[in-house]
Amino acid sequence: MSELSVNHLLGIKYLNQKDIQLIFETADHFKEVINRPIKKVPSLRDITIANLFFENSTRTKLSFELAEKRLSADVLNFSSSQSSVKKGETLIDTVNNILSMKVDMVVMRHPNPGAGVFLSKHVKASIVNAGDGAHEHPTQALLDSYSIREKLGDVNGKKVVIVGDILHSRVALSNIYALQLQGAQVMVCGPKTLIPKYIDKLGVKVETNLTKALNWCDVANMLRVQNERMDISYFPSTREYTQQFGVNKKLLDSLDKEIVIMHPGPINRGVEITSDVADSKQSIILNQVQNGVAIRMAVIYLLASKIKQ
């Protein structure tokens, strides 16, 4: 039987092409399951999963929780605003206390890059990174590629532009790794100040003109400006950002082909994307959310089968 090459999902950086293939094939099966009248399978009845969220989340937290429940796992939810972390407890102590209650897997979102890797070295549980600061967000990149595969038949050979705040985005980095592993061409587009200096080393194209970028691509993944990670101004005003890097219907209609529009959410309507684009038939934003549950079921199922061995 095929299995993942890793015991944790810490980042796309640690996966290989076969892992992604296996996750997608497993997600195909679970996507069929969640469209049945009875959306649940008993696969993980003997597994307990703790969702530890040290940072805000709506979609990702609900999506993981639903995925775990659809697999019949026991689920514990923890968010740092209500926890003893505020009383000075360390991350390792917090997690070890939770694990002593016989928890098998930890899904963690944390503001510090590398928090998942750190935890995986110090605690006995399978760790799933649900976003570590501006570093990686592997399940988001997996569900993004899975949604491209569903819409366009394959990721290999496709041209994908990631637009916006590349510098502060964990979605961007995980997407770059995932898309390249699958043979897609990747471009980033945004204000120069929001494109990291090391970008050349990642082997992606860089474009600061949105019209040119959209004319080049098959898929545009629009990112939110991560204001919460900025302590200085990276562009003159939101209005100017929108004028140069926001996608609107007029711009889309001026292209000579129909491109696919994606966004990881939460969207800021009227900033990086107008409502008529977000709600258009070119947008697969809600398909991404739906696919997120099947992808997370696949990841958790595959990691759990390694614990059980």
Ligand code: NCD
């Ligand atoms: C993203 C995140 O948290 O990194 N959202 C998500 O998980 N769907 C993107 C964002 O916050 O802009």
